[in-house]
Amino acid sequence: MIYTVTLNPSIDYVVNMEQLVEGMVNRVSTEHFYAGGKGINVSQILNQHGISNRALGFISGFTGNFIEGSLKEKGIDTDFIRLSEGYSRINMKIKTTTDETEINGMGPHIPKTEIDKLYRQLDLLTADDTLVLAGSIPATLPDDFYEKMMEHVQDRGVKVVVDATKNLLLNVLTYRPFLIKPNHHEIAEMFGVTISTTEDLLQYGNRLKDMGARNVLISMGGDGAILLAENGEVYRSNVPKGVVKNSVGAGDSMVAGFIAGYEKTQCYEQALRLGAASGSATAFSSDVATAEEILALVKEIVVQKL
Ligand SMILES: Nc1ncnc2c1ncn2[C@@H]1O[C@H](COP(=O)(O)OP(=O)(O)O)[C@@H](O)[C@H]1O
């Protein structure tokens, strides 16, 4: 079974407007509300691929009800811990004709008693399970919370996937995560360097492998992705033709597509292909993609060995 953990789920309030003018009243031309947060997006796409999974994490308030309700409506198995105070956050995604701006909320305080409940859920995981830790760690939890969770399951051979940024990601590498998926900007930020060539990316991708990551998937938005696989091979995927509607969740969709592809074939090349199709399908859709949208793109993905 695959378990996703979203410590700080959100309602993604996605709006379109022609232009965003700071300091003025701005009015939107379209608006949509989606259940969001990286682990939750991974669960939604795994579900589209027919891979059974359970979404874990913390929710609270009326916003939490919306998140849980909309996942249930889509048939996604959830086992969220409900907090008695505060509200799950609202993340605003503003798409104009030229830019995408994001304003992400804070989220509720998570008391220690509730954290203990999450550890009790993790107690049940075995070597047959995959744990996906994705997204930021809320300000009220310690920065080393992902390390703590990995430490908690490490003796049981659970496969762990981490999609997080900067130190959150660097610090978990000693626990040998099965997969990490930084984007090219995050790699540059992590190492405090400017990346201008594929060689640069490969150099830092290999550095992440040396530090402990088993598979490093580097996404590059509209420029595709590079996989430095555990078997020593390096693959590059293209992006299919299409019109970008909302790239929020593209990275999470890529992670889910990769996991689904690997579960189905045990082949890294196929995993990358399904990951790339899932990422682009979400970029070309206003919500996270459907199975039909993903399958329509799979044949357009070209995976090349570097
Ligand atoms: N503009 C785009 N056009 C086509 N595919 C895209 C686009 N943006 C993202 N994707 C697909 O989604 C994947 C992940 O996107 P990316 O933006 O790099 O992730 P993140 O959201 O984590 O920053 C890309 O590698 C690509 O396959």
Ligand SMILES: O=P(O)(O)OC[C@H]1O[C@](O)(COP(=O)(O)O)[C@@H](O)[C@@H]1O
């Ligand atoms: O936990 P974080 O880093 O604040 O990110 C949460 C946001 O990330 C998303 O999961 C989208 O992530 P990506 O665009 O990186 O795939 C949104 O649904 C959510 O609002």
